[in-house]
Amino acid sequence: MKPARQVVDGVLLLDKPVGITSNAALQKAKWLLNAKKAGHTGTLDPFADGLLPLCFGEATKFSAYLLDADKRYRAVLQLGVTTTTGDPEGEVLSTRDVAVNCAEIDAVLPGFMGEIEQIPPMHSALKHQGRPLYEYARAGIEIERPPRKVTIRSLAMTECVPPRVILDVQCSAGTYIRTLAQDIGAALGCGAHLTALTRLGSGGFKLEQSHTLAELEALDPARRHALLLPADCLVAHLPAVLLDDTEAEALRQGRSIAHAATESGLIRVYTASNTFLGLANANAGQLVPRRLIATPQA
Known part of the structure; x- marks a missing residue:
C-alpha cells in the first residue's frame, strides 16, 4: 500500500518526454514524490519535450514568477x-x-x-x-x-x-x-x-539541470526528494534582506515593519539564520508582507 501523501516543498526540474501532456508528467512526478500539492510553471505541448519546472508544496506560491520568465x-x-x-x-x-x-x-x-x-x-x-x-x-x-x-x-x-x-x-x-x-x-x-x-x-534554469521521469523511477524516495531545489530558487532574481527575530515574527503575523531596504519593490526576506520567509514589498522605509511561506505550528 502506498503511504499517505506527505508535505513536500521544493522545485523539481523535469525533462518532459515527447508524447505526454505537461499535466500527465506533473501527476507522475507528484506520485513518485508522494506529494500533496503540486503545479507547473507553464505547459509544453505533448509533441514538445524539455525543461518543465514543477513546484511542490510551498513552492507553488512562487510559480508565477517563473511562469512570467523568459x-x-x-x-x-x-x-x-x-x-x-x-x-x-x-x-x-x-x-x-x-x-x-x-x-x-x-x-x-x-x-x-x-x-x-x-x-x-x-x-x-x-x-x-x-x-x-x-x-x-x-x-x-x-x-x-x-x-x-x-x-x-x-x-x-x-x-x-x-x-x-x-x-x-x-x-x-x-x-x-x-x-x-x-x-x-x-x-x-x-x-x-x-x-x-x-x-x-x-528563467535561470537550463535543461542540463533537469531529470527524466525514468531517472526518478530508478531512485529510492530519499534520493528523489534530494533532487528538489528550495522554493526561493524561483525568485532568486530578486534582492534579499535578512531580518532579526522580532522583525521576522512581525512579518509572519502579517504586520508591516520599518526597514531601510536597499531597493523598492519585491524583496526576498530571510531570518537571521537564513531561512526563507517569502516575499515582501519594500517602499518608503517599510516592508509589507506579500507572499509568505507557511510556518509549521508547534
Missing part, C-alpha cells in the same frame, strides 16, 4: 508544409515547393527580432468566454484573436538543410513558437510548421 527553445521547422495547428499534430493544409536557400532564410530572421506582434493560435489554451480556444477549434469555430506583443530576444539558425531548419529562440513568456514558425514560413513564401520543440531554458 524561455529558450530549440525549434525544428519543416518548410513548404502548413498544418491546421502549426505543429505535427494537425492536418496538412498546403504543400509547396521550397526554393529558398539558407542565406535567404537567414535574411528574414532579423525581421522577427525584438518586440513583435503575434496572433495567438486557435489551437491554444488561451481562453475566450471561459473556454480554451482549442475547444472552439475542435468544433470548427474560428474566434477573432487580437494580436499580442511578445519579445524575441535572440533568434539564430543553428542548422539549415532545406526544407528542414533548426532555430535557437530566446523569447519572452507568452511567445508561441508555432506561430513564429508559421510567420517565418509565410515571410519566405513557402509556408512552414513546427515538427519538434525542445525547451532549453526557463
